[in-house]
Amino acid sequence: MKNVGPILRLAEMADINSIVDVQVCEVGLRDGLQNVTEYFPCDQKIAWIQAEAAAGVRSIEVTSLVPAKLVPQFVDAQQVVEAALRIPGLEVLALVPNLKGAQRGVDLGVHTLNFVMSVSRTHNLKNVRREREESVEEFSRIAGLLKTLPQDRRPRLLGGLSTALGCSYEGQIEIVDVCRYAVALAEAGADELMIADTVGYAGPRQVREVFKAVAAEVGSLPLAAHFHDTRGLGLANVTAALECGVRRFDASLAGLGGCQFAPGATGNIVFDDLCFLLDSMGYRTGVNLDQLLEVRDIVSRNLPNAAFYGGLARAGLPRHYRCVDERLI
Amino acid sequence: MKNVGPILRLAEMADINSIVDVQVCEVGLRDGLQNVTEYFPCDQKIAWIQAEAAAGVRSIEVTSLVPAKLVPQFVDAQQVVEAALRIPGLEVLALVPNLKGAQRGVDLGVHTLNFVMSVSRTHNLKNVRREREESVEEFSRIAGLLKTLPQDRRPRLLGGLSTALGCSYEGQIEIVDVCRYAVALAEAGADELMIADTVGYAGPRQVREVFKAVAAEVGSLPLAAHFHDTRGLGLANVTAALECGVRRFDASLAGLGGCQFAPGATGNIVFDDLCFLLDSMGYRTGVNLDQLLEVRDIVSRNLPNAAFYGGLARAGLPRHYRCVDERLI
Incomplete structure (x- = not known):
């Protein structure tokens, strides 16, 4: 596979960080679509990415670099990544399940590779058919490749x-256990750790305990958070993570998502509501909320039967709402 | 109207406070039903109250003491209050719009009268057709009656x-303005203030600012919070209020609610999810979560067309979840 398109260099990503207070990464195209059996057309995925980037979203997980025969939804990974890389200023992320996926990500020019393992041994075995130590070893091989x-x-x-x-x-x-594997990934060469409540079990107090404990173990390595809203506590957990210094969050547009190997799991936290939460608290995300809500149409017209969530989409912005940038003027 | 049934005395209410860390008041029967045009049968309202009390709910706003010709839904206020007062250990609340409603509440033996005015002049005029100062005066008259x-x-x-x-x-x-009317009600004789985000506009930062400002003005007077989940931030706002020392929250089962004079307003925060949030954070509410979820059936079978919310109801408790009392053993 050839190296494609213009690449956003690491120096440019530092620029992204400097114009937002909190990074928000939209993961609907990966976490949201990974369990959708009907194929979401490639041109519509690209329209989704372009519309979101136009709304100011600076970080999108666009696909999963798994074998297409395992997850046919991601058969178009190359085209999607190539199209995303053409958008100036957009950080393009892809999930990579193993070294082979990471090599593919490197070849495609993906900016950020997202390798995921489970702290739960049972879930790791079900999800990637590996012992956790084998996952750490695979992660080390990926880090070695990147070096x-x-x-x-x-x-x-x-x-x-x-x-x-x-x-x-x-x-x-x-x-x-969370700390053990956080340290293992940190020592193996992670640039950032993403702590995920995959099945939406946590409340804010647990979030504080876990993030503080991990932060104490891994020092200055940045921590990001990935919450699911399975039991309604997702955004409350975001505020708890913010208090622990977390400044990067995953979420999916309209709360799409779940995990086929995690019974009872429903969607990610709602990206649109997350952006509203952060904006209301005075954190800049770069996202234009009105424009973002319009992107939902692209998703809903292609997934007429999926469950869509979101308070902001239902009720609209408060009357005379002034976004954080307007309030700062 | 005669004084009915055994009354829970103030001394007994102090007992309630001593066995819970956070008081949760279910307001679905009032805030949830006030805009429902179809009549919710009296015996089903009583079944709802009894089932909730059996699930450990210690505080329920059971009705609104408005003229029945204005809101036919509350034509059965007397029967509902009488039935609720027969439940040992339950704090029975009723909304009172004016002195007449308060007198009725006193005659019925209601434990707690909830008088509401709006900080927004426009909303107060639309909702109760009074200037805010007139509302304060009416509140003073009620306080005078109680003395x-x-x-x-x-x-x-x-x-x-x-x-x-x-x-x-x-x-x-x-x-x-919030502080001005908080002080006015405090000076007029409020035993507690309830700060409400009636239309779900607030985020956690604003909640902190408002509750801290009000607390600074009214000293040791307890503050309670009433949030709506219109834009998805309701439970995040609860955690912010908890941090400000708020220990009493309104919510409605399944998130029923709204306000006909507040366009765009949707339901209250979901009582079931609120109880789960608090329990997960180590606050005792006295509520048995599994039993509480079963009460939703009473509501849904009587309101087949209403919108029902709630993550806990959708996903159930986490596997091997141990409630706060079990964790403390």
Whole structure:
């Protein structure tokens, strides 16, 4: 596979960070679509990405670099990534399940590779058929691959820890286990860790405990958060993570999402409501809320039977609402 | 109207406070039903109250003491209050729009009278057809009435400030106005203030600002919070209010609710999810979550066309979830 399109260099990504206070990464195209059996047309995926970028979204997980025979939804990964990379200023992320996926991501020029393992042994075995230690080893191999690349072609490497706040199979997850695998991924070369409540088990107090414990173990390594709104506590958990210094959040437009290997899991937190929450709290995300809501149409017309969530979409912005940039003037 | 049934005395209500860390008051029978045009049968309202009390709910706003010709839904206020008062340990609240309603509440033996005015002048005029100063005067008259009663027959008086965090007509509400009317109700004799985000405009930062400002003005008078989940931020706002020391929250089962004089307003925060949030954070509410979820059936079978919300109802409790009392053992 050839290296495609203009690449957003790491230096440019630093620019992105400087114009927003909180990074919001839309993961609907990956986490939202991964369990949708009907194929979402490639040109509509690209329209979704372009419309979101036009609304000011600066970070999108556009696909999963898994074998197409395993997840046919992502058969168009190359075209989607290529189209996304043509959008100036957009950080393009892709999930990579293993070294092979990471190599593909490097070849495609993806800016950020998102490798995910589960803290829950049972979930990791079900989801990727590996022991957790094998996942850490695979992550090390990916980090090793990236170290061989010149700096300006080296993607960022996210170390994701799913089921870090609870597991549909195992129930409670011990914080000591979260810390153990956080340290393992940090030492193996993660540029950032993503702590995920895959099945929406956590409340704000647990979020504070887990994020503080992990932060204490991994020092200055940035922590990001990935919450599901399964039991309605997703945005409350965001505020708890904000208090712990987290400044990067995943969410999916209209709350699409779930996990086929996590019974009872429903969607991610609603991206549109997340952006409203952050804006209302005075954090700049770069996102234009009105424009963002219009992007939902692209998703709903292609997924007429999916469940769509979101308070902002239902009620609209408050009357005379002034977004954070207007309030700062 | 005669004074009915055994009354829970103020001393007994102090007992309630001592066995819970956070008081949760279910307002679906009032705020949820006030805009429902189809009559919810009296015996089903009583079944709802009894089932909730059996699930450990200790505080229920059971009706609104408005003239039945204005809101036919509450034509059965007397029967509902009488039935609720027979339940041992349950704090029975009723909304009172004016002195006449308050007198009726006293005659019925209601434990807590909830008088509500709007901080937004426009909303107050639309909702109760009074200037805000006239509302304060009416509140003073109610407080005066209560002072004439012997201690053991004197209900608690809640001073409610609706649209305190935004108004569908006026947009933003100045904190100085919230404080002005908070002080006015406090000085007139409120036992507690209820700060309400009637139309779901607020985010957690604003909640902190408003509650801290009001608390600074009214000293040790307890503050309660009433949030709507119109834009998805309701439970995030609860955590912000908790941080400000608020220990009493309104919510309605399944998120029923709204306000006909507040365009765009949707339901209250979901009582079931609120109880789960608090329990997950280690606050005792006295509520058994599994039993509470079963009460939704009573509501849904009587309101087949209403919108029902709630993550906990959709997903159930986390696997091996241990409620706060079990965790404390």
